[in-house]
């Protein structure tokens with residue numbers, strides 16, 4: 001009898017898994033999604049001539065899996081880069097918006113001159129950062145299970161000032177979290193690898209891309225119609241194999257396989273793929289693996305709200321010649337960052353208008369829409385001197401959407417993998433990487449494992 005696989009969760013992780021099972025391995029697959037739409041965090045909305053990616057709006061080009069998937073789905077000619085002239089990021093400071101030094105790779109300088117000349121750091125801060133070139137490997141390292149906090153790692157290599165004013169806001173923002181709480185190996189293991197190469201700066205210099213920044217390929221890719229195009233294309237391939245409004249409540253062992261119980265019925269499965277958040281996986285594993293459930297339930301999540309404001313171009317004096325800016329200060333009511341959507345992809349607003357996203361963290365997510373819009377407008381007034389009435393406002397919330405890998409995350413994943421019952425697999429943003437490319441990679445890896453097994 002041929003294998004039957006049930007995938008739980010219709011976010012990009014579950015979609016990529018089901019797509020690979022079906023198209024690459026010809027396996028009978030059923031994808032069960034609790035809500036009334038596919039995509040999970042990938043939500044693309046069209047409103048009044050604007051194209052709004054409420055959550056993720058692109059993926060890191062250096063992780064090739066999402067790009068390869070888009071091409072395999074026939075979306076190769078829909079792939080777009082950001083505008084070359086605007087490929088820089090500002091930091092919001094007391095003195096206004098200051099560009100981040102050119103050539104940062106995950107916040108680490110790949111070129112020395114921009115680091116030496118940046119007004120973002122004091123002379124003392126720069127001197128401490130350059131000590132990284134001389135410090136021995138593992139200088140002052142204190143590990144738990146071979147891992148350490150991301151913040152402590154950056155601080156011991158580059159100093160506290162670089163952590164607070166440069167790297168912390170950048171890397172913490174990618175996880176909507178605090179670098180002092182996040183795991184180094186569970187978030188950016190490639191930074192740990194740089195230390196092996198003789199220090200962060202030396203390692204980053206060796207990996208620096210060649211050529212002028214304006215002629216280099218974009219670091220981020222997306223689709224002309226937003227990341228939702230990826231979701232729609234996979235959904236079209238899956239057809240009836242994907243079921244909406246099918247919230248899984250239980251996984252019961254039966255014979256050599258499982259029965260997956262959901263709000264729309266029951267499904268027999270030889271393999272079950274848990275592609276929802278870790279806390280959902282924990283609940284569903286409670287009956288079959290108490291230890292995997294306990295490990296997964298301990299993975300925390302952060303929340304975010306994104307507020308979109310659009311203005312007439314003429315109402316914004318700033319040239320908006322960047323992808324946006326980061327906010328290093330942490331205080332309720334202050335955003336974590338702002339992205340200038342139309343400075344990356346001009347077609348996402350009607351002619352003569354600009355679209356800006358203001359990104360708020362967990363502390364603000366439960367504020368009312370009116371409050372969030374007011375906070376976004378205050379931010380626009382303070383930072384860009386925009387006082388005009390917005391042409392459009394749009395608010396989106398992402399509750400418990402960003403996993404927070406804590407110190408010891410890789411060891412936790414090893415224990416989970418050991419404890420998972422035969423035929424049950426778990427993947428997604430809480431496991432081996434949070435980006436869209438990471439989720440696709442994990443999904444395709446698990447599909448191959450099932451296909452080969």
Ligand SMILES: Cc1cc2nc3c(=O)[nH]c(=O)nc-3n(C[C@H](O)[C@H](O)[C@H](O)COP(=O)(O)OP(=O)(O)OC[C@H]3O[C@@H](n4cnc5c(N)ncnc54)[C@H](O)[C@@H]3O)c2cc1C
Nearest residue numbers: 009011012013034040041056057248276428429434435436
């Ligand atoms: C605001 C924001 C911005 C981001 N920006 C970027 C970016 O620009 N680039 C990037 O690469 N990444 C970005 N990310 C990260 C990326 O979007 C996520 O890591 C990724 O979408 C996670 O996909 P997933 O499938 O693992 O999980 P999810 O998207 O959370 O999907 C899980 C799915 O499981 C379903 N589900 C839950 N419980 C059940 C159940 N019991 N039964 C059936 N189904 C269930 C849910 O309804 C959901 O659809 C961002 C994330 C957020 C929150």
